[in-house]
Amino acid sequence: MLDQPRSSQRFEGKPKDEDVRLTKRILELVRQRPRWGYRQICQLLRREGETLNMKKMYRLWKAAGLKVPQKRRKKRATGVSTNACHVQPAGFRHDVWTWDFIQSSTIDGRTIRFLNIVDEYTRQCLAIKVGRSITSEDAIDTLAELFAMHGVPKRIRCDNGPEFISCAIKTWLDLIGVEVLYIEPGSPWQNGLCVSFNSRLRDEYLHQTDLLSLEDARIKARAWREDFNHNRPHSSLGYLTPAEFARRCAASTSVAALLPFQQHSDSIESLPVSQTNLS
Structure with missing residues (x-):
């Protein structure tokens, strides 16, 4: 132990058996209630007779890497x-x-x-x-x-x-x-x-x-x-x-629809009429 820097000597704590047991129970409850946060899970543990405060609950929650998943927003049609x-x-x-x-x-x-x-x-x-x-x-x-x-x-x-x-x-x-x-x-x-x-x-x-x-x-x-x-x-x-405007639109549409037929009939009347030569 001689000639070793002080910073290299660190104490590594071991989790208590109680913490291991509580974490295991927390994970079981999270599987049943995936949308609940640590506060609600803590209340369930207290109702089961566990004695733990909110700070300890939060520490165990973070140590287990738990986090309430974000809500997925429904995919909406996006206009342009x-x-x-x-x-x-x-x-x-x-x-x-x-x-x-x-x-x-x-x-x-x-x-x-x-x-x-x-x-x-x-x-x-x-x-x-x-x-x-x-x-x-x-x-x-x-x-x-x-x-x-x-x-x-x-x-x-x-x-x-x-x-x-x-x-x-x-x-x-x-x-x-x-x-x-x-x-x-x-x-x-x-x-x-x-x-x-x-x-x-x-x-x-x-x-x-x-x-x-x-x-x-x-x-x-x-x-x-x-x-x-x-x-x-x-x-x-x-x-x-x-x-009134809708009636005018309907009237103008009717006139526009008749114009091609009128122009076609006028063109037919203007064509020269050929007479058949009788012998």
Whole structure:
């Protein structure tokens, strides 16, 4: 032991038999409760009659290399900025529909949800689905009714909400041939037309009346939608109402469809008529 540096001589402690026994029991409890931390496991040990404080429990926990695993976040569909409304604007009626949820409550404090569907080109509110809870199946049923009434749109713009990214909706829309434009997460301005509609709905309807019940909310939402479509002028539409603008779009589409046939008939009438020589 002579001529050895003092720093090389260290005491190596041996774990006590009690610590070994406690660690073994801790590991057994962790296998049963993998989401519990050391505080909850310590309480279980105390209920079993073990005498140990929180500091000792934490020391044994760290020595065993234990750690509560981090929660795994569900993989969400991530949109891109190229799907924004100013990058891919609607070019004609029923080109792009947009939909989104807003939330309010009835006078008894219970939550009520609104699913709003708007035609971006005409600003026409196609539907306001009202319910305590609106699932992806409810959203599909609402879209199916609108498709039967107005036809199938070319594209639908939305955010990355759980209802919109569900496999049921994505599979159904893909089967029909509707392209879904998912905006970039955390960028509501990329779905600006629907956000603007939601603000009008809150300001002119939800903040101006009390919702007595679910049925009362549905009746009032239906009346407000009719007023919005037929009586509220929009500066972006040349101060026409959405219904007036939609009728003009439908009329111009009909005229445009007739033009090729009219030009074809005019060209036929202008052709020289050859007479057959009779001998």
